[in-house]
Each structure stands twice: as C-alpha cells, then as structure tokens.
Amino acid sequence: MTIVSHAQERPVRPAARRNAAAHLQDWLPRLVLAPSVAITLFFVYGFMLWTFVLSLTSSRMLPSYDFVGFAQYARLMANDRWWVASTNLVIFGGLFVAICLGIGVMLAILLDQRIRQEGALRTLYLYPMALSFIVTGVVWKWLLNPGLGIQAMVRSWGFESFTFNWIVDPDMAIYTLVLAAVWQASGFVMALFLAGLRGIDDSIIKAAQLDGASLPRTYLRVILPCLRPVMFSAVMILSHIAIKSFDLVVALTGGGPGYATDLPATFMYAHAFTRAQIGLGSASAMLMLGGVLAILIPYLYSELRSRKHG
Amino acid sequence: MPSFKRNCFTATRFPRTGLALATALAASVSLTSAHAAGEVEVLHWWTSGGEARAANVLKDLMEAEGYGWQDFAVAGGGGETAMTVLKSRAMSGNPPSAAQIKGPEIQEWGELGLLGELDDVAEAEGWDQLLPETVADIMRYDGQYVAVPVNVHRVNWLWANPDLLEQVGVEMPTTLDELFAAGEAIREAGFIPLAHGGQAWQDATVFETVLLATGGVEFFQQALVDLDPEALGSEQMVEALETFKRLRGLMDDDMSGRDWNIATSMVINGDAAMQLMGDWAKGEFTAAELTAGEDYLCAAAPGTADAFTFNIDSLAMFRVEGEEHEAQQALARLVLEPTFQEAFNLAKGSIPARPDLDMSEFDVCARQSLEDFQRTADEGGLVPSMAHGMAVRADVQGAIFDVVTNYFNARDMEAEQAAQRMVNAAKAAL
Numbered sequence: 001m002t003i004v005s006h007a008q009e010r011p012v013r014p015a016a017r018r019n020a021a022a023h024l025q026d027w028l029p030r031l032v033l034a035p036s037v038a039i040t041l042f043f044v045y046g047f048m049l050w051t052f053v054l055s056l057t058s059s060r061m062l063p064s065y066d067f068v069g070f071a072q073y074a075r076l077m078a079n080d081r082w083w084v085a086s087t088n089l090v091i092f093g094g095l096f097v098a099i100c101l102g103i104g105v106m107l108a109i110l111l112d113q114r115i116r117q118e119g120a121l122r123t124l125y126l127y128p129m130a131l132s133f134i135v136t137g138v139v140w141k142w143l144l145n146p147g148l149g150i151q152a153m154v155r156s157w158g159f160e161s162f163t164f165n166w167i168v169d170p171d172m173a174i175y176t177l178v179l180a181a182v183w184q185a186s187g188f189v190m191a192l193f194l195a196g197l198r199g200i201d202d203s204i205i206k207a208a209q210l211d212g213a214s215l216p217r218t219y220l221r222v223i224l225p226c227l228r229p230v231m232f233s234a235v236m237i238l239s240h241i242a243i244k245s246f247d248l249v250v251a252l253t254g255g256g257p258g259y260a261t262d263l264p265a266t267f268m269y270a271h272a273f274t275r276a277q278i279g280l281g282s283a284s285a286m287l288m289l290g291g292v293l294a295i296l297i298p299y300l301y302s303e304l305r306s307r308k309h310g
Numbered sequence: 311m312p313s314f315k316r317n318c319f320t321a322t323r324f325p326r327t328g329l330a331l332a333t334a335l336a337a338s339v340s341l342t343s344a345h346a347a348g349e350v351e352v353l354h355w356w357t358s359g360g361e362a363r364a365a366n367v368l369k370d371l372m373e374a375e376g377y378g379w380q381d382f383a384v385a386g387g388g389g390e391t392a393m394t395v396l397k398s399r400a401m402s403g404n405p406p407s408a409a410q411i412k413g414p415e416i417q418e419w420g421e422l423g424l425l426g427e428l429d430d431v432a433e434a435e436g437w438d439q440l441l442p443e444t445v446a447d448i449m450r451y452d453g454q455y456v457a458v459p460v461n462v463h464r465v466n467w468l469w470a471n472p473d474l475l476e477q478v479g480v481e482m483p484t485t486l487d488e489l490f491a492a493g494e495a496i497r498e499a500g501f502i503p504l505a506h507g508g509q510a511w512q513d514a515t516v517f518e519t520v521l522l523a524t525g526g527v528e529f530f531q532q533a534l535v536d537l538d539p540e541a542l543g544s545e546q547m548v549e550a551l552e553t554f555k556r557l558r559g560l561m562d563d564d565m566s567g568r569d570w571n572i573a574t575s576m577v578i579n580g581d582a583a584m585q586l587m588g589d590w591a592k593g594e595f596t597a598a599e600l601t602a603g604e605d606y607l608c609a610a611a612p613g614t615a616d617a618f619t620f621n622i623d624s625l626a627m628f629r630v631e632g633e634e635h636e637a638q639q640a641l642a643r644l645v646l647e648p649t650f651q652e653a654f655n656l657a658k659g660s661i662p663a664r665p666d667l668d669m670s671e672f673d674v675c676a677r678q679s680l681e682d683f684q685r686t687a688d689e690g691g692l693v694p695s696m697a698h699g700m701a702v703r704a705d706v707q708g709a710i711f712d713v714v715t716n717y718f719n720a721r722d723m724e725a726e727q728a729a730q731r732m733v734n735a736a737k738a739a740l
Contacts, residue, residue, distance in 0.1 A: 060705065061418050063399055075738065080731070081712050147564035168508075168566040170719050254567045256508055258719035259712060273707035274390055276418070 048289070055282035063278055072283035081259050081293045082284060085267040088174050089291075092263065093242035096185070100238050101231070103182065104189025109219060111190070112197045122194065125187035133184070137251025140180040141167070145254075170260035173253055174178070179260060180252055185241060189234050196230035197223065232303050243292055264288045325553060343560035344689040348633040349378030350623065350641050353399075353409040355392045356658075357385040360593070364657035371644045371676070377440075377637040382406055399422055405628040407638045411457065412624050413448060413700040418624060420451030426629035427454040431642045440646065440664045442687035448694070449624060450459070457626040458645045458661035461655050464679045465588040465619040465695040466519045466611040469574070474583045482609050485641075486523050486553060489612040490689050493560040496583045503560040507568035510715040514697035516586050517714045518556060519549040523613030534696040537706065539734040543729050551717060558718065566719075577606070586611055588621060588698070592659040592675060603674035610682065618686040621698035622663065709735035 036069040046131025055073070056104040058066045076082050107125055111118055129138065144167040166172035166179075200223055208218045246265040253261040255270075264284060340356035350372065356365040362383070369379040387411065399405050405424060419425050432438070438446065441459065443647055449457045468489075470482055475492075478499045481487040494505035504513060512636040522530050525546045532541035541547065562582070565573070574594040576582040585591065595606045602608060610617075626644060627638055651662035656671060661680045665687070669677050688691045694700035699707055713735055717728035 062401060062417075078738070102359075141567070145564050147562070165563065168563055170721070173566075254509060255405065256510075256715070256719070257566045258716040259510070260719065270708065271705075273394060274704065276704040277708075 002028045021166040044186050051282045051285050054278055055286050057279050059278040059282070061276040061278070068279075074288070075280055076283050076287065079280075081262060082264075082267060084259060084260070084266045085262040086291075088261060089243070089263050090173055092177050092181075092245070093239060095175075095179050096242050097235060097238045099182045100185045100189050101176065101234060103186040104234065105224070107186065107190040108197055111194055126191050127187065128184045129188040131184065133181075133245070134251045136180050136184045137248045140176065140183070141252050144176050144179075167253065168257060170257045173257060173261045177248060177252060181241070181245065181248060185238060187236070192234050192237075193227060193232055195297045200226050217275035228303075235299070239295070243288065266290075320656060334458045342501055348376070348569070348637045349380055350408060350634065351380040351406040352641070353382040353383050353384065353392060353396055353406045354625075355384055355410060356375060357383050360657040364654040367653040368465045368511075368641075368644065368650055370645075371650055372641060375640055377618075377640055400628075405630075407634055408625045408627050408641060410460075410623060411626040412622060413478050413694065413698075414703045415527055415699070416448065416457050416624065416626050417451055418703065425451060425630055425705050426627050426635070426638070427456055428458065428627055428639065428642045429454050430636045431455075431639050435643060437646070440666070442683075442692060443688065444620060444692045444694070445620070445663065448622065448700070457624040458642045460623045460625060460645060461651075461658055461660035462679075462683060463588050463623075463698075464682070465515060465589060465621050465698060466522060466586075466614045466617060467589055467591070467675075468584055468586055468609050468611045469577055469591050470584045470607040470609075471577050471582075472605070472607050474580050478583070480691040482607055483584075483612045484609070484615065486520070486613045490556070490560070492583075497560070502562045502576065502582040503584065504557065505573040505576040505585040506561045506565050507570050507573045507714075508566040508719070509569070510711040511697055512570055512573075512587075513718045514711050515588065515720070516555045517550070517694075518619065518697050519586055519611045519614060520554045520557065521547075522619060522693070523611065524550045524553050524618050527617050527693055530693050532670075534710070535694060535700060535701045539733045539736060540614040542736055543733040547729045547732070548725045552726050553715075555718060555725070560586065571637045586612070588695075589659050589661075589675065589679060592673075596659070602676075608675040608678070615682075616686065616689065617691040618682050619693055619695040620683075621695045621700055623660075706736060709738065 002163060053065075054063055056067050056069060057064055058068045058071070115121070146152065146163075146165040148166060151162060151164040154164070167176045204222060204226070205218060208222045213222065217251070244265060245263055246269065249255055249261055249263055249266050255262045255266050265288070268281050268284045268288065271277045273283065336715070341710070352368075354365060358364055366380075366384070369381065372379045384395050392410065396409050396411075400419075400422070411419060435457060437449075441449070445459055445462075446455075449455055450461060468482070474496070475482065478492075478496050478501070480492040480495050481488075483492045496503040506516065518530070518534060521534065525533070529541060529544075529546050532538045533544075533547060533643050570587055570591070571594050573582070573585055574587065574591045575598075575613060577585050578595065578598050578600065589608075592602065592608075595602070600606050609615075625641070627642060628702070630638055646664060647669055648662075648664075651664060651667060652671065655676075657663050661669075661672070661683060665680060665684045669680055672680070683692070696707060696710065701707075702710070710732060713728055713731045717723050717725070717731075
C-alpha cells in the first residue's frame with residue numbers, strides 16, 4: 001500500500017511542476033503579446049470602427065453623433081472630386097505596380113547574369129528607395145517643371161520644339177506621379193526578385209538546360225513560376241505604397257493642376273482636416289478601406305490557398 | 311500579410327492617431343498650467359520671425375500689467391496644425407483662453423457653445439464706435455462680442471515692378487481692360503505679365519478679385535458671401551469666370567503648384583511685371599530691402615479701387631473661469647490698444663483693425679490701405695474675402711475652390727458649366 005502510494009506520489013510532484021511550467025510556457029507568449037494586441041485592437045480596429053461610426057453622422061468640425069444614415073456616402077458619390085481621386089488611384093496604382101514589377105524583374109534577371117560590379121550596380125538601383133517620397137517628389141517637381149527641368153534643358157541643346165510638360169497638363173499630370181514612384185520603387189522590386197533568383201536551386205536550372213530549354217524559356221517557364229511568393233510580396237508592398245500615397249502627391253503636384261492629381265488619401269485629408277467635413281472624410285476613408293479589402297481578400301485567398309495545395 | 315495591413319491603416323488612420331496623441335499631449339500641458347494665477351494661454355500660429363516678434367509685444371504688454379502669458383504657438387500648414395490641436399483641446403474639455411480663429415469659424419465655435427463673451431470690455435472701450443460694422447459683425451456671436459480683431463489684410467492688391475513697367479512703357483493698370491492691354495505689351499517685350507502660383511487658394515484669390523471688378527461689390531456679396539444660387543448661376547458669374555480664365559493668358563506655363571512667395575520674387579527679380587496678391591506680399595518685398603512706392607508699386611487691383619476685400623486675423627475667446635477670465639478680458643482690451651496694433655501690424659504688413667491710429671510709421675501702401683478701408687467702410691465697399699475664409703464656412707469655401715481651380719486648369723470646361731457647378735456646390739453645402 002505504502003509503496004504504491006509512494007509510487008503514486010512521486011510522479012505527481014514533477015508532473016505538477018511540469019504542468020506549471022507548461023502552463024507558463026503556454027501563457028507567457030500570450031501574456032507578452034497581450035499589450036500589443038490590445039493596443040492594436042484599440043488603435044487600429046477600434047479607430048476603424050469609430051471612423052465607420054463617424055461616417056454615418058453629420059460631423060463637421062468636431063465629431064458629433066447626429067446619425068444621418070448613409071447620407072455622407074451619397075454626398076461622396078455625388079462629389080466630382082472624389083471620382084477624379086478614385087479614377088486617379090486606379091490609373092496610378094495599376095501602372096505603378098505593373099511597371100515596377102516589369103522593370104524590377106528585368107533588372108533582377110539582368111543582374112543575375114553574374115556580371116562584374118554587381119554589388120555597385122545593385123546599390124545604385126536600390127538607392128532611390130532610401131529617399132523619402134517627399135524628397136523624390138521635390139526632385140521630380142523640379143525635373144518636370146517645363147521652365148527649369150528636362151524640357152528647358154533639351155530646348156537649350158537646340159531642340160526648340162521639344163515639349164515635356166506633363167506636370168502642368170491636367171490630363172497628363174497623373175503620369176508624373178507614376179514616373180516618380182516607379183523611379184523610386186523599381187530598385188526595391190529588383191532587390192526582392194534578385195534575392196528570390198539567388199535562392200533557386202541550381203539543379204532545376206541545369207535540368208532545364210539539359211532538356212534543351214533556351215535561356216529566355218528557362219526564365220519564363222521555370223524560374224519565374226518558382227518566384228510566385230516573391231511576386232506575392234512585391235504586389236502586396238507596392239499596392240500598399242500606391243494606396244497610401246499622400247506625401248508624393250503633396251510634394252510633386254500638390255494635387256494640381258486644379259485637383260487633377262488628387263488621390264483618395266489627399267481627398268480624405270483635405271475634407272476631414274482642412275474643410276471641416278469629418279463625416280464626409282470618414283466616409284471616404286471607409287470606401288478606401290473597402291477598396292483595399294475588395295482587391296486584397298480575393299488575392300490573399302487565392303495565393304494562400306494555392307500555396308497550401310502546392 | 312500583417313505588414314500590409316499595418317501600413318494601409320497608417321494611411322487612413324494616421325491623422326486620427328495624431329489627434330489622440332495631441333489630446334494626450336494637450337492634457338499633459340494643461341496639468342502643468344491649470345493652477346497658474348491670472349494667466350492666459352494663447353493658441354496662435356504667428357511663428358515666422360516678424361510675426362513671432364509681434365506676438366511677443368502682446369506678451370510683454372500682458373506681463374507689464376501683471377498677468378501671465380503662456381505661449382501656445384503651433385507652427386505649420388497655415389494654421390491647419392494649430393486647428394487640429396485646438397479641436398482636440400476643445401474636445402477634451404480644456405480649451406486655451408484664446409485662439410487665433412477667424413471669419414465664419416468664429417460662428418461655428420460659437421454654435422458649439424465654447425466661446426465666452428467680451429461685452430464688458432467692448433462697452434468700456436467703445437468697440438462699437440471703433441470698429442467698422444462689417445468687422446464688428448464677424449467678431450460677434452449671437453449679438454455678443456466673442457473675438458477681437460488683430461489686424462486687417464487687404465486682398466485685392468496689384469503689385470508691380472516699376473522698372474519693368476517703365477521699360478515696356480505702360481502705366482499701372484486701373485481697369486481690367488488696361489490690365490489686358492498692358493499685359494499684351496509686356497508679353498511682347500518678352501516678360502511675364504502676371505506672376506501667379508497655380509494653387510487652389512491663389513486661383514481663388516485672383517478669381518474673387520476679378521469677380522469684384524466685373525460684378526461689383528453687390529454681386530460679390532450676393533454670390534460669394536450670401537451664396538445666392540441665382541447670383542452664382544447668373545450671367546455676371548459667367549462673365550467673371552470668363553475674364554478670370556482670360557487672365558491665364560497673362561501668366562506663364564510653369565505656374566502649376568508654385569508658391570505665392572516664389573511668384574512675388576519673380577516680380578522682384580524682373581521676370582514678371584505684376585502680381586495679384588494680398589498685402590502679405592509686402593513681406594517679401596521688404597525682405598528684399600525694397601521700398602514701397604519706389605522699388606515696387608502697389609495699387610488696388612484693376613477695377614476694384616472702390617472695394618476692399620478684407621482678411622482679418624482675430625483672437626477668439628473661450629469660456630474660462632476665475633482669474634484666467636480676468637486675464638482674458640485684459641488680453642482682449644490690450645489687443646485693440648494702439649501700442650499692440652501698431653507694433654504688430656508694422657511687423658506683419660497689414661493695417662490696424664482700428665482706423666483711428668497715427669499711421670506715420672507705416673509705408674505708402676499701408677497708408678493707402680487704411681484710407682481705402684475707412685472710405686469703403688463708409689461707402690459700403692468693404693467685403694469679406696472668400697478665398698481667405700472670411701466669407702463662407704470651410705466646407706463651402708473648399709467646394710468653391712474645387713470649381714474655380716478645376717475650371718481655371720481644365721482645357722474644355724465652359725464657364726456656364728462652372729457656374730452651374732458652383733450653384734450645386736453651394737446648394738449641397740447649405
């Protein structure tokens with residue numbers, strides 16, 4: 001009996017200790033994470049919710065809780081400038097992501113050919129990313145100014161009829177944003193893809209070569225499909241840069257000429273903070289969020305699903 | 311992709327977080343200040359060199375009378391940042407004693423029930439006699455004085471480079487026709503007739519000046535102050551818009567996004583002949599060590615000699631208690647006293663808000679400005695500037711800005727269409 005009871009007692013204590021340790025191990029990460037989770041919940045999701053609530057009110061200068069249903073959304077839909085801003089985001093975002101990916105992949109493939117001075121070149125292409133958009137914006141603003149920049153320079157070389165005045169042309173100004181943003185971000189995409197290319201197993205490439213695939217074909221059919229996760233990250237990063245673009249617009253065009261280069265972010269800021277229309281500004285913020293989710297959720301879903309299966 | 315989410319929300323959430331942060335900051339400030347006796351806290355954005363010195367005069371005057379002065383200067387963004395801070399302070403129930411608020415915004419703050427009255431000071435000092443009725447109206451909410459004017463800027467000015475005018479052989483234009491004729495001559499001589507910066511508020515500044523010239527004071531009042539839909543959609547509005555767009559022919563092609571002071575420096579350097587801008591432009595001329603009337607000319611904008619579009623800075627008083635209230639009343643009194651009015655306006659390029667001062671210290675332009683101010687106040691040519699937030703609320707102003715700047719920059723927009731949009735904007739805002 002006693003032996004049995006001893007035998008029973010003995011393993012109990014270490015088990016309890018192990019239990020406590022296991023518990024702690026179980027709970028410690030949660031405990032440590034709790035503050036940041038709480039802060040995120042409050043400051044991100046809480047304020048998101050608050051913005052939604054405000055978008056249903058008639059808030060003007062200060063938040064108020066006089067609910068008016070979806071009237072602010074209706075006003076937004078009737079607002080000419082909002083449509084200009086939204087169309088601009090589609091043009092800017094689409095071109096920016098597509099061109100950056102194109103140039104980034106090309107540069108990465110070219111740099112991947114084991115050329116001399118690769119490190120120096122890589123740094124050269126990557127450097128624009130180290131600048132803030134404000135700096136990029138100001139530099140390009142001067143370069144694109146017809147009286148000071150590229151146009152004036154080419155004309156001074158004797159090509160009197162040369163015209164490059166996109167920045168003062170309401171129809172073309174949005175493309176100057178694409179130009180500056182692409183200049184800044186392509187190098188970064190290149191770096192992402194270069195890292196991806198370097199990570200590909202040589203044997204796959206050799207197998208392709210043995211099968212008689214030409215170099216372009218190897219890249220197109222074998223290597224690039226392997227880089228799908230890199231593509232995924234690049235698209236994610238670029239699209240968020242596109243959607244949050246605010247500083248670039250402010251520095252490069254100031255939203256002008258007129259409001260031809262307004263983006264939803266600048267629209268939201270102008271209305272919520274300088275024009276005392278917090279309700280309308282919140283509604284536009286919610287629509288921005290909706291737009292982001294509408295694009296992201298299907299993409300995330302398909303990517304993560306196919307990765308699980310693949 | 312957590313990184314995406316976080317960043318995406320930074321874009322939409324940042325200002326709100328900023329607000330929360332500012333609230334927290336403001337709360338901590340108030341903890342340290344709440345118990346100081348007989349002290350005023352003044353929120354303003356007079357932060358540039360001359361302005362800051364001018365604001366200091368007020369501080370010295372307050373301190374000389376034994377009151378404390380707590381400076382609450384918030385720089386940046388033409389007061390945008392300051393207003394954001396002020397809103398968060400007001401929301402947390404702890405507004406400063408006084409804040410730089412102007413025009414119809416005073417009414418908005420009044421509607422929120424946050425402003426305190428100054429009627430005792432106003433009566434003792436005779437503000438009713440001192441201030442022109444149009445100005446006094448803006449300072450009152452619900453019949454009571456709640457704010458005190460600090461200065462008067464005139465918006466409808468034309469600035470010019472006399473050497474350039476002489477070289478081309480034209481006189482300072484006094485009507486729009488003369489302006490266009492002179493502009494052509496200047497253009498032929500190889501200079502830019504009119505310096506301008508393509509920013510919404512500058513477009514609106516020129517637009518309201520043109521509208522004043524073509525439509526007159528009464529029409530200005532109906533259209534841009536009362537927002538009468540009939541006036542906004544009228545033939546006169548179409549005419550004003552068309553004339554405004556014709557002025558574009560006098561400007562250069564690179565103006566898009568240019569700051570107003572760069573445009574002024576084009577006049578100073580002799581690249582451009584003239585500029586339509588408010589009298590803060592004088593600051594640039596003064597900084598270049600030029601003398602008014604000799605090295606640069608000022609005149610009422612063509613066709614608006616009998617009108618005066620004003621932009622008045624004012625300090626609105628929040629409802630406060632006890633000793634702070636006493637200090638606040640003293641502040642209101644001192645602001646309108648000659649010592650401060652003179653010192654402040656000499657530094658800022660504007661004119662005193664009270665017309666009875668000795669102006670010998672001021673330059674030619676300021677003297678003319680004051681003369682016109684008095685004259686137009688008597689004759690009824692004194693109108694609030696729409697472009698500078700004196701006439702309509704910020705949302706309506708923004709909507710009008712959108713129409714004006716879009717029309718000015720669009721190649722294929724008819725004036726009728728723009729006028730119609732302005733009617734819609736005014737209706738939507740009412």
